[in-house]
Amino acid sequence: MWLYKRMINRNLYLLLFVLFSTFSSFSQKASHRFKIDTSRSPIDYIKFLMEQNENIKINNVKLRGLRTAIGAFKVDTNVFGFKEGLVLSTGDIFTIQGQNKTPGTSGLAWDNNYRFRSDRDLNQLAKGRVADQVILEFDFIPLENHITFNYFFASEEYKEYVGSRFNDVFGFVVTGDGNFSKNIAILPESLLPVTVNNINHVKNSHLFVNNNCFENFNLKKEIDEFEPRKPFIKSFIDKLFGSKNKDFKVNTEERKKLNTFLFNEFEFDGLTKPLTASIFLEPYKVYHMKIALGDVGDPMFDSGVFIEKGSFTAKKNKNAPQFKEYADRRNEIDFETMFRYKVMNPIKIDSPAQIEEEFEITNINFDSNRDIIPDSSHIDIRALAHYLTKNKTYRVHILGYTDNVGSVELNQKLSERRAKAVKELLVKSGVEDQRINYIGNNFENPLAPNNDEKNRQKNRRVEILVLE
Numbered sequence: 001m002w003l004y005k006r007m008i009n010r011n012l013y014l015l016l017f018v019l020f021s022t023f024s025s026f027s028q029k030a031s032h033r034f035k036i037d038t039s040r041s042p043i044d045y046i047k048f049l050m051e052q053n054e055n056i057k058i059n060n061v062k063l064r065g066l067r068t069a070i071g072a073f074k075v076d077t078n079v080f081g082f083k084e085g086l087v088l089s090t091g092d093i094f095t096i097q098g099q100n101k102t103p104g105t106s107g108l109a110w111d112n113n114y115r116f117r118s119d120r121d122l123n124q125l126a127k128g129r130v131a132d133q134v135i136l137e138f139d140f141i142p143l144e145n146h147i148t149f150n151y152f153f154a155s156e157e158y159k160e161y162v163g164s165r166f167n168d169v170f171g172f173v174v175t176g177d178g179n180f181s182k183n184i185a186i187l188p189e190s191l192l193p194v195t196v197n198n199i200n201h202v203k204n205s206h207l208f209v210n211n212n213c214f215e216n217f218n219l220k221k222e223i224d225e226f227e228p229r230k231p232f233i234k235s236f237i238d239k240l241f242g243s244k245n246k247d248f249k250v251n252t253e254e255r256k257k258l259n260t261f262l263f264n265e266f267e268f269d270g271l272t273k274p275l276t277a278s279i280f281l282e283p284y285k286v287y288h289m290k291i292a293l294g295d296v297g298d299p300m301f302d303s304g305v306f307i308e309k310g311s312f313t314a315k316k317n318k319n320a321p322q323f324k325e326y327a328d329r330r331n332e333i334d335f336e337t338m339f340r341y342k343v344m345n346p347i348k349i350d351s352p353a354q355i356e357e358e359f360e361i362t363n364i365n366f367d368s369n370r371d372i373i374p375d376s377s378h379i380d381i382r383a384l385a386h387y388l389t390k391n392k393t394y395r396v397h398i399l400g401y402t403d404n405v406g407s408v409e410l411n412q413k414l415s416e417r418r419a420k421a422v423k424e425l426l427v428k429s430g431v432e433d434q435r436i437n438y439i440g441n442n443f444e445n446p447l448a449p450n451n452d453e454k455n456r457q458k459n460r461r462v463e464i465l466v467l468e
Contacts, residue, residue: 032097034265036087038071046138048072049086049149051310057141059339065110065134068092073306079261080152081274084309090132090168090295091302096267103214104301105156105267110134121173122294123439124397125183125193130169130294137290139342143330146317147174148278151185153194155303158270159212162200168303169195170293172277176285184277185305195296196303199272211262212269213254268304280320284329286342363461364422368405371417373425381422384464385429396431397465398422398438401445403456408442416440422462 040048042063050056063070065088073087073096087093095105110133122130155168171193172185185194187207192198199207255263262271281287293305317323364377373381388394400419402411419438427433448455 032265033076033261034097035074036071036093036097037074038067038093040072042070042136043138045070045072045086045136048309049307049312053310053313055143055314056147056312057143057335057339059139059336060343061136061138063134063136068094069110069134070136072309075265077261079259080271080306082150082308082311085151085311086307086309087304088134088136088170088291088293089302089304090134090293093304095302096304097265098267099264100211100262100267100269102267103156103160103212103269119292119294121171121181121183121290122169122292123441124437125169125171125195130296133292133294135290135292137288137292139286139288139339141286141335141338142281142283142314143328144314144316145280145283145320145323145326146278146315147281147313148276148315149312150274150276150308152272152274152306153185153199153303154266154268154271154306155196156267156269156301157196157303158268159201159210160269161301162196162202164197167195167197167296168294168301169193169296170303170305171290173290173292174279174281174287175290176281176287182279184279185275186277188275194272194275200270207273207275209259209262209271209273210269211258211266211271213251213258213263214269215249215251268302274308280317283314283326284333286338363463364418365457366418366460366462368403368456368460369414371414371421373421378425381425382429384466385426385431388426388431388435388466395435395467396423396426396437397467398436399463399465400438400440401459401461401463402443403459404443404446404450405456412440412442414440415442418460418462422464 043058043061046058046061050058069090069092070086070088071093072084073093074084076083087096089096091105119130119133119135122133151172153170157168161167170185171183173181173183175181183193186192187194187198187204198204201208201210291305291307293303295301295303364373364381366372366374384396388396398419400415400417400422402415402418404411406414416439419440423436423438426436443450443459446455446459447461448458450456450459
């Protein structure tokens with residue numbers, strides 16, 4: 001559900017989140033063993049990660065999001081697997097400090113410039129539209145062939161929303177020439193992205209650490225369920241934090257199973273164990289790295305990604321696939337000129353790469369306010385399913401769209417239902433569920449102006465992309 005679901009109340013949401021985050025920040029100024037510093041600039045955060053590593057050159061560092069959504073952290077114990085690093089959060093990072101008192105801390109990470117723009121890479125990773133986002137990105141030139149760094153992921157979505165559409169996600173997306181793009185925030189020995197639904201107390205539990213022992217966490221994200229006769233702010237506070245007592249009931253037996261330090265010093269309800277991101281690249285070429293994090297389905301309940309200080313390195317690894325020996329050219333290359341050229345000619349990735357040589361896919365159009373697939377499109381979808389059953393390495397990305405008639409909230413749900421309907425027909429026709437990703441894109445990216453019925457009909461569509 002979107003922050004702008006009720007546009008008339010949006011500013012009240014923002015005010016409430018800011019006031020609550022500010023209160024939390026002031027109330028936690030006391031000494032903590034988990035400390036946070038937000039004083040650095042974006043480029044200094046990257047240098048902090050690399051800790052004067054001479055094997056990676058960086059340039060063109062950009063931050064999209066609020067400065068309170070990114071910072072350096074330091075802890076005096078090795079409970080996370082490392083003691084210092086960079087944290088990005090979909091909320092105010094100062095709320096991470098201190099005892100875990102609620103199962104649903106919510107803050108803001110994006111600013112006015114990007115509030116209604118959903119990042120393409122995060123949308124592709126999540127089975128849903130990504131809302132509250134913070135993105136740190138930069139160009140870099142590796143002087144060795146193997147890039148690695150250590151990190152862990154944490155979220156307030158644990159454990160209540162595991163398996164739901166609120167599947168908070170992040171990515172470390174590396175792009176380069178030749179339409180090269182790869183997310184390296186994946187599970188060990190897998191291509192699955194690191195998300196709430198892919199690492200939790202049920203799935204890949206050996207990689208999960210629980211920090212949740214609350215019993216009365218009956219939080220509901222559907223704002224429509226608020227009692228209409230209550231003042232809005234009071235209703236919102238009552239729903240999130242309880243009308244009589246803001247302290248949640250703790251299950252004492254579950255509490256004994258938790259790590260004492262984590263519960264006393266770390267707000268997030270669950271986290272992954274330390275993971276390593278890695279990728280083989282060709283030395284002395286310019287690449288782009290995007291560190292992106294977002295709330296999926298709504299802007300509520302924060303998540304965070306934590307990257308170890310000094311772990312962002314490039315080393316020679318002769319075990320790389322098809323490894324070829326390369327010379328040390330660092331003293332003969334003008335890196336500033338290489339970066340300047342890329343700024344003038346930025347790396348562009350077609351999104352996504354469509355396979356067209358054997359199968360042509362046309363858009364599926366829908367009647368106004370309907371999500372029923374027209375009979376005329378059933379044959380095309382079943383033909384696509386037959387094609388996919390013969391080509392097991394291909395996957396499908398389905399994008400649902402609407403015209404601009406009606407509210408944002410209704411069109412968002414309608415676009416998702418249209419995309420889901422196409423997915424369900426593909427699954428029914430024999431395509432494996434895990435090969436299909438779908439999202440709703442509301443009335444974004446219209447094919448024609450929404451100025452008459454003929455043009456609006458073109459925009460009420462589902463686009464299908466077959467990817468390799």
